[in-house]
Amino acid sequence: MTTQQPIRIGLIGANIHQGWSPRAHLPALAAHPDFDLAAVCTTRQESADEARAAFNAGSAWNDYNRMLADADIEAATISLRVPSHYEPTTAALRAGKHTFTEWPLGRTTEEAIEMADLARERGVKTAVGLQARANPAIAHLRNLVADGYVGRVMTCHVRLMREGVLSRDSGRTWQRDNELGAHTLTIACGHTIDALCSVVGEFADVATVVSTQASTWHESDTGQDLPVTSPDNILVSGNLQSGGVGSVQIGSTPWAGSGYRMEIYGEEGTLVAVSVDSPQMQQVTIRGARGGSNELQDLTPAEELHLAPEIPGGTAYNVGQLYSRFAASIRGTANGDALPDFDHAVELHRFIDAIRQSSDEGQRVAVA
Structure with missing residues (x-):
């Protein structure tokens, strides 16, 4: 502000x-x-x-x-x-x-x-809407890892399982087409894996499965059953550039999903983040343990990580966080450097290409 x-x-x-x-x-x-x-x-x-x-x-x-x-x-x-x-x-x-x-x-x-x-x-100046990394809890996790809370990251995992409605009106069934670029791999996985990498660093390589489990959607207002080519389940495992290992599971399920969970395990501590949905959409509860303790304690994001004003409706807040960083980038002031811009978006597009390539070829692929 x-x-x-x-x-x-x-x-x-x-x-x-x-x-x-x-x-x-x-x-x-x-x-x-x-x-x-x-x-x-x-x-x-x-x-x-x-x-x-x-x-x-x-x-x-x-x-x-x-x-x-x-x-x-x-x-x-x-x-x-x-x-x-x-x-x-x-x-x-x-x-x-x-x-x-x-x-x-x-x-x-x-x-x-x-x-x-x-x-x-x-x-x-540019910005791309990867607001999960602007969530105060995700930013706090990033700072904790950078400050050595868990020591060297040994392994990490993130999971997002969402309800994936199989009956949609015609205004939403366009997303069934893989070629249009808006589906579980690009959106849910893109946001989730970007937030993970903002905390633990980038992947060096990946071995993946990209799958379409729901092959048809019912179009409720026309009564048609339509073929689906968009992926709805993604599994990723790989080596981090830092030397640790990581895994990701993203799924769009027919019925109730179990929400979001990120786990980070290091030589000196553990961090866990949970939410009812992706941190792009919702606020996140974080807990940690270190220094020989096996009991997770609640952790609160530092006040200075809250950059946006109070905004009606929880969904808008993290977007407001990005706008704070966008304004700082335009003005050349503090916090602007942490903004995901178009160059960052290209890197994430290429990462998703590597995920798809690994699945298509059935082999481990280096991440550019």
């Missing part, structure tokens, strides 16, 4: 009736003192006007190119379905706007590389 003038930002994908924006970006920006929600844009003027009124935005647009031509707008957020990220993101970069795009950055790694290269060429 700052006494400087707020950064004027425009949000592309501001429909208040569906998607991620009304749950996360719109409330986060409306509450954030570092930003002025200067503009909102949807494909229809009526829905843009609704978003403007609901979140007190400065202006409403039905054409993002016209919105981006406004010289008073300094930054842009792109919160759309993954296949639609590329065009408005490149338009924002070419317009010289600092740009925040949701994860996955692109439908493919090639798209992500092109956007990261363009951002570097234009000299603008």
Whole structure:
């Protein structure tokens, strides 16, 4: 938070009736003192006007190119379905706007590389929506490991098992297509493994299974049974660059999931984090033991790790945390260096490519 003038930002994908924006970006920006929600844009003027009124935005647009031509707008957020990220993101970069795009950055790694290269060429700041690593509890775990709480990390594991509804309306069944880039491997696994790596460091290699267990979804409003090519279960094991070993299990199950759990075991201690869902969505409880004790004790994130203001609805808070880091990056102040930018997104895209390659080839693969 700052006494400087707020950064004027425009949000592309501001429909208040569906998607991620009304749950996360719109409330986060409306509450954030570092930003002025200067503009909102949807494909229809009526829905843009609704978003403007609901979140007190400065202006409403039905054409993002016209919105981006406004010289008073300094930054842009792109919160759309993954296949639609590329065009408005490149338009924002070419317009010289600092740009925040949701994860996955692109439908493919090639798209992500092109956007990261363009951002570097234009000299603008970028952010990608990997907000799990901005969760105060995950940031606290990262600091604890870096400060030697567990000593050398020997082994770690993270698991996220979610309810995966097999009956969906036609507005959600598009995610069944693997080629569109929005599924359990890219989204749930991407967020979860990125948070793990932010704490324990990167993987050196992986051996994986990427599987589609639910081969059909029922489309509730049309009555059709549709074929599914998107993966819904991912298993990853590998060596960390630091010398330890790690494993990951991500699953979308037909019925009740068991939530999220991260475990880190070192030569001098243990850390455990649990939540009802991914730390991208929810706050996390952390516990630890060290110094010869086998009893886990509650640990509380340091107050300075809470960068965002209180935001109505728990889902928006960690997105607000990223916006705090985005503002710091734009202004060149402290906390900006910890922001996941487009170059970081490319690295994660490549990691996911390695996970898929290992599964396809049935062999261990080095992580670039």
